[in-house]
Amino acid sequence: MAEPPESYRINDEPDQVRREQDRLRMLSRVADGRTHRALTDVGIAPGWHCCDIGSGAGLIAAWMADQVGPSGRVVSLDVDTRFQAPSAGVIEVRTVDVTCDSIGDNEFDVVHARAVLQHLAQREAVLDSMIRAAKPGGWVVVSDVDWIQYDAQPVPEPFGTLSRVLRELSSSQHGYDGTWGRMLVGALGARGLSDVNGRGEVWTMRGGTDSAEWYVAALDRALDVVPAEVFPPGFDPRAAIAQAREPEFAILSPISVTAWGRKPGR
Numbered sequence: 001m002a003e004p005p006e007s008y009r010i011n012d013e014p015d016q017v018r019r020e021q022d023r024l025r026m027l028s029r030v031a032d033g034r035t036h037r038a039l040t041d042v043g044i045a046p047g048w049h050c051c052d053i054g055s056g057a058g059l060i061a062a063w064m065a066d067q068v069g070p071s072g073r074v075v076s077l078d079v080d081t082r083f084q085a086p087s088a089g090v091i092e093v094r095t096v097d098v099t100c101d102s103i104g105d106n107e108f109d110v111v112h113a114r115a116v117l118q119h120l121a122q123r124e125a126v127l128d129s130m131i132r133a134a135k136p137g138g139w140v141v142v143s144d145v146d147w148i149q150y151d152a153q154p155v156p157e158p159f160g161t162l163s164r165v166l167r168e169l170s171s172s173q174h175g176y177d178g179t180w181g182r183m184l185v186g187a188l189g190a191r192g193l194s195d196v197n198g199r200g201e202v203w204t205m206r207g208g209t210d211s212a213e214w215y216v217a218a219l220d221r222a223l224d225v226v227p228a229e230v231f232p233p234g235f236d237p238r239a240a241i242a243q244a245r246e247p248e249f250a251i252l253s254p255i256s257v258t259a260w261g262r263k264p265g266r
């Protein structure tokens with residue numbers, strides 16, 4: 001079985017597993033509408049063969065299965081498949097590390113990844129593997145956030161510091177790229193895909209609701225392993241988490257960019 005990379009490693013404590021499962025379901029409630037729209041735009045239809053990489057809770061794979069019907073096929077790949085239901089019907093769940101294992105070869109009508117590539121230092125190579133896995137004429141759909149305008153707003157303190165420090169740590173230690181969202185359309189075009197398109201969306205992140213918790217819960221979990229010395233002296237990271245859970249807390253989200261393009265040939 002492929003080992004999760006350090007930045008994604010969740011231990012086997014039932015509480016940790018449950019918290020991550022809850023968080024992935026929150027992310028799904030916040031983001032699925034946008035993803036369904038993009039996959040619908042590229043024409044997902046009965047009989048299609050689809051692949052979702054870094055599929056998390058498996059909810060996009062389940063939605064794909066509804067769209068493709070019994071004559072279709074859905075491959076749901078993740079390095080850590082504990083948070084999704086096992087293979088059933090047209091869905092095949094595979095434990096795969098996309099940074100070193102093949103995704104496939106000329107076999108899918110659509111290959112999709114949401115909130116995965118920007119976390120991986122090998123994102124450019126993984127994007128190449130996604131394109132390799134698409135059929136000639138098939139689609140590659142990628143979604144990641146960009147922090148450019150989040151950082152331009154006055155994020156309240158202490159949450160602003162918590163958010164900045166943990167993002168910088170993730171970039172320096174794990175290869176996270178908070179600028180990857182703005183690169184997506186260009187990265188697809190540079191690889192020779194046709195019909196390249198994309199859109200970006202921003203929403204209000206409100207304290208204590210899914211709209212903010214998909215992110216705040218990840219920072220909360222990170223605090224279990226991050227040493228106190230990464231913060232300025234006297235900084236209380238737990239107070240920052242509590243602030244972002246207050247009902248009056250409201251900031252703009254990062255831009256969620258979804259981009260797609262079509263592999264040449266048919």
Ligand SMILES: C[S@@+](CC[C@H](N)C(=O)[O-])C[C@H]1O[C@@H](n2cnc3c(N)ncnc32)[C@H](O)[C@@H]1O
Nearest residue numbers: 054055056078079080096097098099114115116
């Ligand atoms: C932020 S979650 C996003 C989950 C899902 N795509 C969604 O948007 O709801 C990132 C997912 O990528 C998976 N992942 C991270 N590194 C991976 C790798 N090298 N190979 C396969 N999956 C990976 C994680 O296990 C996790 O499920």
